[in-house]
Amino acid sequence: MKRLQKLGAYLFLLLIGYVFLFPLLFMIMSSFKPEQVIFADLYSIRAILPVGDLTLDNYRQVFEKSDVLLYFRNSILITSATVILGLFVNSLLAFTLSRMRWSGRKYILAAVVALMIIPIEAIVVPLLLLVSKLPTIGWEQGGLVLMGSWLNSLEVQILPFVANSFFIFLFYQFFRDIPKDFDEAAELDGATPFQIYRHIIVPMSGPVFATVAILHFLLMWNQYIWPIMAVQGEDARPVMPGIQIFFGRQTSWGEIMAYASFVTLPVLAVFLAFQKKFVSSLAGAGIKG
Amino acid sequence: MADVKLTKVVKRYGDVETIHGIDLDIKDGEFVVFVGPSGCGKSTLLRMVAGLEEITEGELHIDNECVTSVAASRRGVAMVFQSYALYPHMTVRENMGFGLKMAKTDKVEIKRRVDESAKILQLEPLLDRKPKALSGGQRQRVAIGRTIVRNPKVFLFDEPLSNLDAELRVQMRVEIAKLHSQLKNTMIYVTHDQVEAMTMADKIVVLRGGNIEQVGSPIELYLNPVNEFVAGFIGSPRMNFFDCDVIAQTDDSLTLKLPCGEVCQLAADVSHSPGMTRVKLGIRPEHLKEDQSGEIRIGVDVDVVEHLGGSTYVYARYSGEHELIIQTGGLSPVRRGDHCDFSFNLDQCHLFDCNGLTLRAAKPVPLHTQAPVAQALSG
Structure with missing residues (x-):
């Protein structure tokens, strides 16, 4: 039985x-x-x-008919820059929220939690207005100058997505469960708050860093609405809006599948690389309750 | 090595005051133990000395230097935490050298000092291990080693043995005491375990509700507690207390009626407490005798008997309602459910007034030792 x-x-x-x-x-x-x-x-x-x-004809056609390699390079740049900056910025804010005492801390935490419920679609239009007015800083004739707007650039796809309230909250939850004795021991050892973050908290938080890295990577790699709105030209276009362009051309289903498989590979690779820590983080979160 | 001086130290969290103006002098090289029940403020006081809690009012001097507003790392103190707080991702060597690394000490010097401390604590074979690969006692030694490496003026211990099993606790107690005699630094040790306090301290500070109840050597506190709280807290098992009626009072003596009906006279300076009607008599469990050689005899009903080998604890009821503990020899024949007689001498009794303050009893003179006669007198 x-x-x-x-x-x-x-x-x-x-x-x-x-x-x-x-x-x-x-x-x-x-x-x-x-x-x-x-x-x-x-x-x-x-x-x-x-x-x-x-x-392999479908793949050959994809590379011939589209700028998929350029899109791929853009996506790699955008995603890796956002994830690296995001890990630093989000974890640092979570560190100050969870482990340091300063006035207004509770209000900032409440704002972070409140921001989690606002979808990107709700703020995308005002955000577009904002970035269209923001100039970039360039170098011309031996000096710094303000030029153009942020639209049609890589940074417009990076900077608005570095800070993320959900990831800050994930870091906050993890850091909060690390005993305060470690910070105090390090403080007595003469460590500054940043040194405590750098030498004590970060090395002890591998699972949450892996989790956030994966989630942030997926979020950025799959960006679709924002690049369509903020990027018009080919130069800064990432892979996902590239599918739309590719669809618009005369293509077969096999070629579309080849394009989709090609852009899915990095997602699988990243997940497989971090899978062990990702799963242990989720399991750990369950045990800690 | 350094003196530590606390002057009118107060701690407030918002409107709540937890430490109420503590004055304390700790001499260079002393081993001082803060002891008291949970919530008495002993850990808060230690953390204020460490610099981990802000001092709301008052001053703290270490080595004749005011460090009230000085950062924790610059006070010249090092602390062993209850949880050890060993960094799990670092090896023992890295854990011990972390403070020196933060101070940008030369690598060769860090290695020399870590090796030196490891030798003192016999940690040499463990230097390349991570904390998870160590036993409780080894972790404790690493935590102590981490403080030694920094060569602090004052060592602070926050209940460092509470996570260890009973056998290891005794072993580590001895090791810390040996370490103190070897290093001769000032050490402040927090515990709620009065046995640890009695066995390790040069000086015990008994705290209750954010106030110091008494400061003194272990034996001083045992023999001359200033109040009922200290008398009850110091000594294991705790002192037995009986309410007694005052029959007569002069400036230097009290005539009491014990719960068993017996009447006795005890010398005590009671000139400042006229018109007392009730007092408390305290007798330690080890001063109750199984034989009848004591001046006062009491009959008890035995509830529980704990045989510890070297001694026996008898938990009993006296006159039906008063619970008391008696410590007798290891081979005591007393059994649960027995009714037996115990005795004690009045010169081993403590006397407290209705506010719990000690009335210094001395040379007690029993008027009557026969219960029927005493009952007749009182009747």
């Missing part, structure tokens, strides 16, 4: 796993198949198996 129950449970999990994996497998396998083979395999198990007439 127990073995039957166990078998049932495994079958159920397998089914759930299939539901989640099917789109991913279908996308990757289709990217290696010609258009007619994709449709021929559509209603059989072959749709998610590497069988039949496999080819």
Whole structure:
């Protein structure tokens, strides 16, 4: 009876796993198949198996027909800059909120929590107005000058997304559970607040840094609405709005699948790299309650 | 090495005052223990000395220098925390050298001082381990080592043994005492365990409700407690107290009726407390005898007997309602449910007035030792 129950449970999990994996497998396998083979395999198990007439033509077409490599480079730059700056800025604010005493701290914390419920779509128009008026600082004729606006640049896709109230709150929750004795011991050892952050708190917070890095990476890599509004030219366009442009051209489904597979690879790579810490962070959060 | 002087030190959190104007002198090289029940302010006081809590009012001098507003790291103090607070991502060597690293000390010098401290505490084989790979006692030693490395004027200990098991606690107690005799630094130690206080201290500071109740050597506090609280707190098991009626009073003596009905006279300076009707008599568990050689005999009903090997604790009721503890020899024949007689001498009794202050009893003279006669007199 127990073995039957166990078998049932495994079958159920397998089914759930299939539901989640099917789109991913279908996308990757289709990217290696010609258009007619994709449709021929559509209603059989072959749709998610590497069988039949496999080819790299779709990928070749993607690189020829679009600036996917440029978009890819832009996305890498935007995402890595935002994540690195975000880890520093968000964790530092969370550190001061959770471990230092200063007047107004509670109000800032309340504001951070309140900001979590405001979606990006609600502020995107005022934000666009703001960045369109902000000049960039450039170097011309041996001096600093204010030039143009932030629109159509990489920084317009980075700076507004560095600080994130949800990530600040995640860091805050984690830091709050670290005993204060560590800070006090370090204070007696002569460490400044920044040294306590740098030498004590950050090394002890690997799981939360990994979690925030993954979530921030996904958020930035998948940015769609904001780049469409703030970036008009090709030079600063990231991969996701690039799909829209690619769709607009005469393309086959196989090519679209090849494009989608190509831009999904970094997400998978980052997740696999940080998976262990990410899972341990979630498990740890559960234990700590 | 340094003197520590607290002058009218007050701590307030908003409107709530937790430390009420403490005056205390700690001499160079003394081992002072702050002891008291939970919430008495002992840890707060230690943290104020450390610089981890702001001093609201008053002054703190260390080594004749006013450090009231000086940052914790510049006071010349080092502290061992209850939780040890060893940085889990650093090795023992890195933990011990962290303070010196923050002070930008030369690497060679850091290594020399860490090695020197490790030698004192026999930590040499553990220097490359991380805290999670250490036992409780080893972690405790690393925490102490971390303070030694900094060569502070004053060592502070905040209940450092409370996380250890009983056997290790005794062992570490001895090690800390040895360390003090070796280093000869001023040490301030906080504990709620009066046994630790009695065994380690040169001087004990008993605190209650943010006030100092008494300061003195362990034996001074044991023999001459200034009030009922100190008498009850110092000594293990705690002192037994009985309410007694005052039958007669002169300037230098009291005639009392004990709960058992016996009447006795005790010498005490009561010239400042005229017209007392009730007082409290205190007798320590170790001064109650199983034999009948004492001046006063009492019959008790035994509730619980704890055999500790070397001694036996008897928890009993006296006159039906008064609970008392008796410490007898290890081979005591007393059993649960027994009714037995114990005795004590009046010269080993303490006497407290209705406010709990000690009335210094001396040379007590029992008028009657026969209960029926005493009852007749009182009747």
